[in-house]
Amino acid sequence: MTKSALVIGGGIAGIQASLDLADRDIHVYLVEKDPTIGGIMCRLDKTFPTNDCSACILSPKMADCNGHPNIDVLTYHEVQKVEGKAGDFKVTVLKKARYVNPNECTGCGDCLAKCPVKNIPDKYEFGLTTRKAIYIPHAQAVPRVAVIDASVCMKINKDKCGNCAKACGKGAIHYDDKDELITLEVGSIISAIGFKVWDAHIASEYGYGRFANVVTAIEYERIMCASGPHRGHIVCPSNGEAPKKIAYIQCCGSRSQKKGWKKYCSSVCCMYATKQAMITKEHGDLQEDIFFMDIRSYGKEFEAYIERGQKEYGINMHRGARVSNIEEDPETKKLLISYTDDNNDGVTEEFDMAVLSIGLTPPEGAEEFAQTLGIELNEYGFCKTTVFHPLETTRPGIFVTGAFAAPKDIPTSVAEACGSSAKAGAWIVGKNFEPCAPKVYPEEKEVIGIEPRVGVWVCHCGINIGSVVDVPAVTEYAKTLPGVVISSESQYACAQDCLDAISTAIKEHDLNRVVVASCTPRTHEPLFREACRNGGLNKYLFNMANIRDQCSWIHMHAHDEATAKAKDLLRMAIAKACLLEPLEGSEIPVTQAAAIIGGGITGMNAALDIAAQGFPVHLVEREKELGGFARNFNFKEDGVSVKDYLAETIKKVQNEKLITVHTGVTVKDIPGFKGNFELQLSDGTKYPVGGVLFAVGAAQYQPTEYGFGNDEKVTTQIALEKKLESGDFNGKDVVFVSCIGSRNDKVKYCSRVCCASMLCNAIKIKLKDPTANVTIIHKDIRTYGFREEMYLKACQLGVRFLRYPVEDELPKYNGTYINAYDATLGEDLDVPVDTLVLATGIAPLREEKEELAKMVKVPISKDGYYFEAHQKLRPVDFATEGVYVAGTAHWPKFMDECIAQASGAASRMLTVISKSKYISEGIVATSNPDRCDGCGVCVGCCDYNAISLVEQPNGAFKSFVNAGLCKGCGSCVASCPAGAMEQRGFRNKQICAEIDACLDFPVGGQ
Incomplete structure (x- = not known):
């Protein structure tokens, strides 16, 4: 291999x-x-x-x-x-050929200033602005290296000019590159x-390319963005003025059989349109309207996000509305948008801008x-x-x-x-x-006993900081502070060019401390620490001032005060930095084995992925057999029955020598830390493991609505599916009701899978008996992605869809008829029923999850699902290192999504257990044995069981801190009555220096 x-x-x-x-x-x-x-x-x-x-x-x-x-x-x-x-x-x-040597180019931009070839449409900005023949793609380009567009370069085409080569001090320009x-x-x-975004020119009825104020959603992202052509100021393209009314038009290029359009749903447009509307509202007071057929907020926290957009931001949602056409007033350039209102009346309304929510197409x-x-x-x-x-x-x-x-x-x-x-x-x-x-x-350079030489970088963060805080003034102020050798500003301190500049400056200016004033250390501190290491400086000689979260974001309307506060925060950070000491983490051995809690589809696939790379796995299932909730499914996917797939997967797991299956047991405890957990089971067995994955799944909501359990006409989707598979179903008037146990006052989230399951069963009924009357009563139909084809097929087979308002109570049922309001017709209908199918949602196994969560200190969301480290970029990690989540324990999802996420969690686990050791965090608590009196207060207050009392040869007890378990929270330091506990990186003298600087006293003074 x-x-x-x-x-x-x-x-x-x-x-x-x-x-x-x-x-x-x-x-x-x-x-x-x-x-x-x-x-x-x-x-x-x-x-x-x-x-x-x-x-x-x-x-x-x-x-x-x-x-x-x-x-x-x-x-x-x-x-x-x-x-x-x-x-x-x-x-x-x-x-x-890029005609610029990436090993020689420093990204300084001198060549760009000398290039005479202008007005080339900028691909990165989607043509909203222009660039030159030689260009750096954008401010945060990685790598930050210029490139020459050979098709327009005068030197390459006509052997004229050559200005960029003359301007380049590094000699990085090579016109003969091949x-x-x-x-x-x-x-x-x-x-x-x-992917590629859909070509909005195809939707000629919306006037894209003809009307200046009709833009695509991706263009609008650049208009909104701080690094975009307008530096984050939202303006109408026609006149450069701020819009007062914006329309967001959904499903542009998606969910249609029109020529050039796509039949599938592009999955993301409903959410990004709501996001754009919310962020736009923060720029100023204006009216915003979103026109959509179904709002597809199926993901984690998505439903709450949509509700927030409506209630907190006042965004107008036009449900079931598809804009027919847009016209332009030739004088004012305002847009006349025609649509159907809630009363099914045709309306034409004037807007300043229209944003087309274009779909995603193959690349x-x-x-x-x-x-x-x-x-x-x-x-x-x-x-x-x-x-x-x-x-x-x-x-x-x-x-x-x-x-x-x-x-x-x-x-x-x-x-x-x-x-x-x-x-x-x-x-x-x-x-x-x-x-x-x-x-x-x-x-690493020696710093002990040497006067501090501090380098300071102040970040604009586009307009996140720069539009509120006077960054140049803060940068100049830093130069006046004790110990500061250099101070410079950066558009984006986290960009590669600034990181390289930090590493270089450490060497060139003999810096022994670095301070960055930017955003949060929670996400960016490791990045800047790495830059320090690359410059030969111990990474713990770095400090951050959070002038975004703690300043510009919360004082966005008080510029002078925010600037003054930014100076205070920076002064405090520098004062502490001057007293920072080089630290080292401890070498921690890793147990190269995994524990997976949950033996369903998710857990088994994760176990197989880990075992495939040579690492043993303990797979724990509380039931007596593997398979989880998937044992209830009878349907086929891609021509393969779920039962057959499940049986095959169970067989693979049982035959895999590296997987030890524990069924009929529960987890008693999981003490330990990253690389060194102990899996303790209810049968008394214990197993050392390096990482833990929670794949405990979820359950079906148990309905009480519509007399379920007492009325034989009322059934669930799973029960119906079993009857359909066995051929034991003969219903003639079948009514499905969606969102049972979801999207209500008690359970606000969408269960994601119910709409597709409804359609699947409805299609089966119509294929078996075309004369059957099948009605689906719904709030929205959320067949995102390629599942939209099911929606179309159901319509073609004659399935009837009745949409009722989201805020309304469930339709009334009397045992013979169900009374439902149809928003399309604008009237109530009595629909005959011989089978009432409840599309029940997915419910979290809250009790089991909470028990496990306490063992490893991980959070659970208000909806009862595990809360990952970061919703966007760490979707299967917990903040507790070495612990992961996948499948419906994370959020309701389809089987293919569970399988993919299982592999994702397995991969994250492998980054830990594939190594025999790692270096722990250096900022941990320490105990001074000379001052410790063995009272044990620190042991009791530590949430991570990182401290123990160890008996000494003289019989006395002294506290000992396990660096692998310690999270550096500082609780023990604050609690110690003898002052024996101290926190590396947050020593008393360092904190006092910050306080003195905050009060503007001489550092170490009063």
Whole structure:
């Protein structure tokens, strides 16, 4: 086997897949056809449902990827040919001429200033602005290297000019650069080439390309974005003025059989439109209207996000409305939008702007790409996969992740990226596998006894900070503070160019402390610490001032006060930094085994993925047999029965020597920490493991509505499905009622799977008996992605759909008829019933989850599901390291999504247990034995069981801190009556220095 992997596509999915492989010491080639990595995500303004700045959360990942010693980032490269077989591929890659040597270019931009060729449409900005013939793709480009557009360069085409070469002090410009073919030998391949946005010109009725104020959603992201053409100021393209009324038009290019449109649902548009409307509201007071057929807020916290948009932000939601056409007033350039209101009356309303929520289509060149890789595409032009193998292409050894497989959101893409890396790694890790050598850092400089020399960087963070805080003034102020040697500002401190600048400045200015004033250390501190290490400075000699979360975001309307506070925060950070000491973590051995709690589809697939790479697994199932809730299913997917798939999977698990199955037992406790947990079972057995995965699943909501259990006409979907499979169903007047146990006052979330299950059963009934009357009473139909085809098929078969208002109570049922309001007709209907099918939701196993959560200190959401470390970029990790989540324990989802997420969690687990040791965090508590009186107060207050009392030779007891367990919370330090406990990185003198600086006293003074 070849020990390297190839990842094609440098968007968030490709980046995450590369990082997971590289963190397991597998060498990765990351090939990206564009000059920079980041994909579509780096062009977004914010992300739903957290409203995180996209650049803020993605930039650390981009920098990690570019700086990872096990990843070769090959931007401006394209795959040309794939030969060989799984485990031994030979891949021919085209290295495109960029006419700038990436090893020599510093990204200074001097060449751009001298280029006379202007007004070239900027692809990164979707043509909203222009660039020059030589350009750096964007402010946070990784790598930050210029590239020449040969098609417009005067020197390359006419042998004139040459200004950029003259301006380049490094001699990085090479006009004679040529395309080059290189060959890579890899064991497996991951395709993460993403998607293309639909061409809105096709929707001629909306006037895109003719009316200036009609823009696509992706263009609007750039208009909103701080790094965009208007620096985050939202303006009408026609006149540059702020809009007062904006219309968001959904399903543009999706859910239609019109020529050029796509039949499927693009899955993400409802949510990103709501996000855009919410963020726009924060820019100013204006009216916003969203026109949609169904609002598809099926994901985690999505329903609450939509409700927040309506209630807190006042966004007008027009349910069941599809805009027919848009006209423009030729004088004012305002838009006249025609639609049908709630009373089914035609309305024409004037708006300043219209944002078209365009769908996701297969990436450009998908057919040629598929031929190159030797893989098949599905009927929609996306990569062909199956329900039971959602990450595998039709060619062994080649895997897929992200939107190349189907339209999907970022968390799903990230989880799949992790999963595809688990699959790909199995073709590389073997008997002859040699892990990559660890990264070698420069020797750390000595700082003890040397006067502080502090380097300060102040971040604009686009307009997140810069639009509120006077960043230049704060930067200049820092220069006046004791110990500061240099102080500079940066548009994005987390961008690769600034990180490189920090590493370089440490050497050039002999810095021994670094302070960055930017956003939160929760996400960005590791990034800046790594930059310090690359500069030869101990990473704990770094400090951050959070002038975004603690200043600009909460004082956005008080610029002067915010600037003054930013100076205070920075002054405090510098005062502490001057007293920081170099720290080292402890070397912690790792138990190279895994524990998986839950023996359903999710748990079994995760166990198989981990075992496939040579690591033992303990699979725990509280029931007496494996299979979980899937044992209730009888339907087929892709022509394969769920029962058959389940039986096959159980057999694989039972035959796998590395998997030990524990059935009929529960987990008693899981003490320990990352790499060193102990799995304690109810039968008294104990097993050391390095990581834990929660895959405990969920349950069906047990209905009380409509007299269920007392009326034989009333049944559930699962019971109906069993009758349909056995042929024991003869209903003639069948009515389905959606959202039973979901989307109500008690359970606000959407259970995700119910609509598709309804349609599946409705279609079966109509195919069996075309004369049967089948009615679906619903709030929305949420058949996202390719499941939209089921909705269309049901309509074609004559299934009747009655939409009732979301806020209304459930329709009334008298045993013979169900009375439902039909929003389309605007009247109540009495529908005869001989079978009333309740589309029951998914309910969390709250009690079991809470028991497990307490054992490893992980949170549970208000809805009863496990709460991951970050909804967008760490969807299967917990904040507690070494513990992971997958499947319906995380959130309701379909079987293929559970399987993909299982592989994702397995991959995250493998980044820990694939190594024999790791270095613990250096900021932990310590105990001074000379001051400790053995009272045990610290033991009682530690939530992580990190402290114990150890008997000394003289019989006295002294506290001992386990560095692997300690989370550095400081509770013990605050509680110790003798002052024996102290926190590294937060010593008393360091905190006092911050307080003195806050009060503007001389540091260490009063």
